[in-house]
Every structure is written in C-alpha cells, then in structure tokens.
Amino acid sequence: MTAPPLPAAVVDAAVDWLVHLWSGEATETSRAQWQRWRAADPLHEQAWRHVEATDARWRTGAPGLAAAIASPARAAGRRRALGGMAALAVAGLAVYAGREQMAMRGWLAGLRTAKGEQRRLHLPDGTELLLNTATALDIDFGPTLRRLRLHSGELLIATAPDPQVPARPFVVDTPAGCAQALGTRLTVRHDTDGPAGEATRVAVFEGAVELRGAASVLRIDAGQAARLPAGGTPMALPPPQAPAWADGVLVASDMRLDAFIDELRRYRPGLVQLAPEVAGLRLSGVFPLADTDRILQALVQVLPVQVHVPVPYWVRIGPA
Known part of the structure; x- marks a missing residue:
C-alpha cells in the first residue's frame, strides 16, 4: 500500500530547516530548535528524512551527465546516435535559440547576466541589487527619479534612503507595469x-511596494506578493518564500516535476524536454544551482525517470 503524502506544510518546514542549516547562519540555539521540531511529531521526522535523503543523494559526488555519456562502453552506440540525430538536434536548437532571441526584450540593455550567472551591484544611492540568471536591466537615475528598467529576468533589491533632498522615488519599470518601492x-x-503568459511578479520582504498596472494600483506589504499580467490588473499571490536563488539553491517543496523543470530551464543553457508521462511527478529537496548536470543526475536517483543527452545542450527526460 502506498503511504499517504506528507502534509505540504510539514514538507515546507523541513525544506526551510534544510535551507537554514545550509545557509551558514545556524546557531546552537537554532540547531536545538530544529531538533525539537523533529522530535515534536513523527511526521516532522519523516519529512526531514525524506528531504535529507534527497539532499544526500545530490551530494554524493556522483559523476555528471557528461561523464556518464562519455563512457567508453557506450562510445560506438553514442556515435551512431549522434550521426542519426545531428540534423534534428541542430535544427531543434536553432529553433529554440531563435525563439529565445525574439522573446528577449532589452538585448541592448546596459546590464545583462547569462543563463546560470548572478551579479551583485551597489548603486550610488546605497541600494544593493542582485541580478539573477538571464536578466536584462537598465539603470536610469535622474534628478527627480531613481528608475530601474527590468526587461526580463529577476532582481533582489534592498533599497537605501536617497541621499538627495528631496528624496527621489525608487521605481522598477517592467513591460507589464511599474513597482514603486517604499523603503523595501x-x-x-x-x-x-511564462506558462500563463507575460507577467511581472513582485514579492516584498521588508517595507511595502505599490504595484501599478494599466488601470489600477495594488499595495503589497511585507510578507505579501502579487502578479501583474502584461496589460492587466495586479492580483495577490500566496505569501512568498525567501528567495532561495539568492543563496544559490533551487528549493522544491512537493513540487510538480514540470514546474521544477521550468525553473531549471532558467539556469541551464540549451533545450530541456520533459515527457508528459512524468510531468506530474512530485519532488522535494534543496538543489544547488552551480551544477545543473548534477541536478539532473539527482532526478534519476529520486524519481522514476531517465535522463538522455543525445547531443550537448539537448536533454530529454522521460519515464524510467
């Protein structure tokens, strides 16, 4: 008989504890709190062991996918497969690259990060920025306004009080609308x-933000988030999790595999295809983003899937 799924809130808590222990900020007090949480309920311990096992499989130092497909025993078969797939692979990657290029606004932006790259900046007013993967941004500070233009991608922003008098508003413009930070x-x-079309998402961890759409304004306070579709109206979202990507990890808490792969694609160059038969599988864990090959290897160990790499920059994930 299949065991019933763990409550989502319990899995969330286990993942949060793992992120905390990974962060380097754990203290004797917080470690004691973690141990008390584990002992408080058998479900807590079960969730912790599940998340910890996922993390352990990841860290075992298993060879990356490149090493796996380079096995001498598979060389002949690999050469035959590459010969038969070369034209298809080149054509598929060309279509993929063309679609990305057409979709990417701001290709002449002043600041860009590549897929998998992050960049930290300190602005003249004291504001700190962290640019996430595949981000295109312009900075436009003028006499009356501090403006960022986010064409695509993601930012973590810690605004600073403006040293000028009178203080200039701090805004982030996107193709969907405008977010004005209020000490944030x-x-x-x-x-x-995105899966639901072009949109901007804002999550607030300190202070507040006014999110302006085409015809309405939504105030978002600390612990809240909202989504603004292009040309639409801001809509409240569930309370946000801390931005794990800022710590270099991708956190999954009872996450569908198709949603997980959508996130992974943001950090991995090339084409990642997922078979519909496995799209609904669910996983939990903390996956560092520095090596996406090992993340794919971990999927094979924790889910009934297989990962096939016909050519570099082309990954196919299907049922085992």
Whole structure:
C-alpha cells in the first residue's frame, strides 16, 4: 500500500530547516530548535528524512551527465546516435535559440547576466541589487527619479534612503507595469514567456511596494506578493518564500516535476524536454544551482525517470 503524502506544510518546514542549516547562519540555539521540531511529531521526522535523503543523494559526488555519456562502453552506440540525430538536434536548437532571441526584450540593455550567472551591484544611492540568471536591466537615475528598467529576468533589491533632498522615488519599470518601492527589500521577476503568459511578479520582504498596472494600483506589504499580467490588473499571490536563488539553491517543496523543470530551464543553457508521462511527478529537496548536470543526475536517483543527452545542450527526460 502506498503511504499517504506528507502534509505540504510539514514538507515546507523541513525544506526551510534544510535551507537554514545550509545557509551558514545556524546557531546552537537554532540547531536545538530544529531538533525539537523533529522530535515534536513523527511526521516532522519523516519529512526531514525524506528531504535529507534527497539532499544526500545530490551530494554524493556522483559523476555528471557528461561523464556518464562519455563512457567508453557506450562510445560506438553514442556515435551512431549522434550521426542519426545531428540534423534534428541542430535544427531543434536553432529553433529554440531563435525563439529565445525574439522573446528577449532589452538585448541592448546596459546590464545583462547569462543563463546560470548572478551579479551583485551597489548603486550610488546605497541600494544593493542582485541580478539573477538571464536578466536584462537598465539603470536610469535622474534628478527627480531613481528608475530601474527590468526587461526580463529577476532582481533582489534592498533599497537605501536617497541621499538627495528631496528624496527621489525608487521605481522598477517592467513591460507589464511599474513597482514603486517604499523603503523595501523585494524581488521583481518578469517572465516574457511564462506558462500563463507575460507577467511581472513582485514579492516584498521588508517595507511595502505599490504595484501599478494599466488601470489600477495594488499595495503589497511585507510578507505579501502579487502578479501583474502584461496589460492587466495586479492580483495577490500566496505569501512568498525567501528567495532561495539568492543563496544559490533551487528549493522544491512537493513540487510538480514540470514546474521544477521550468525553473531549471532558467539556469541551464540549451533545450530541456520533459515527457508528459512524468510531468506530474512530485519532488522535494534543496538543489544547488552551480551544477545543473548534477541536478539532473539527482532526478534519476529520486524519481522514476531517465535522463538522455543525445547531443550537448539537448536533454530529454522521460519515464524510467
């Protein structure tokens, strides 16, 4: 008989504890609190062991996918497969690259990060920025306004009081609308081709933000988030999690595999295809983003899937 799924809140708590222990900020007090949480309920311990096992499989130092497909025993078969797939792979990657290029606004932006790259900046007013993967941004500070133009990608922003008098408003413009920070720590993400269409998402961790759409304004306070579709009206979202990507990890808490792969694609160059038969599988864990090959290897160990790499920059994930 299949065991019933763990409550989502319990899995969330286990993942939060793992992120905390990974962060380097754990103290003797917080470690004692973690141990008390584990002992408080058998479900807590079960969730912790599940998340910890996922993390342990990841860290075992298993060879990356490149090493796996380079096995001498598979060389002949691999050469035959590459010969038969070369034209298809080149054509598929060309279509993929063309679609990304057309979708990417701001290709002449003053600041860009590549897929998998992050960059930290300190602005003249004292504001701190962390640019996430595949982000295109312009900075436009003038006499009356501090403005960021986010064309695509994601930012973590810790605003500083403006040294000028009178203080200039701090705004982030995106293709969907405008977010004005009111003494704030926040994330702003703009997806040009997300599953639900082009949209901006804002999450606030300190202070507040006014999110302006085409015809309405929504105030978002600390612990709140909202989504603004292009040309639409701001809509409240569930309370946000801390931005794990700022710590270099991708956190999954009872997450569908298709949603997980959507996030992974933001950090991995090339084409990642997922078979519909496995899209609904669910996983939990903390996956560092520095090596996406090992993340794919971990999927094979924790889910009934197989990962096939016909050519570099082309990954296919299907049922085992």
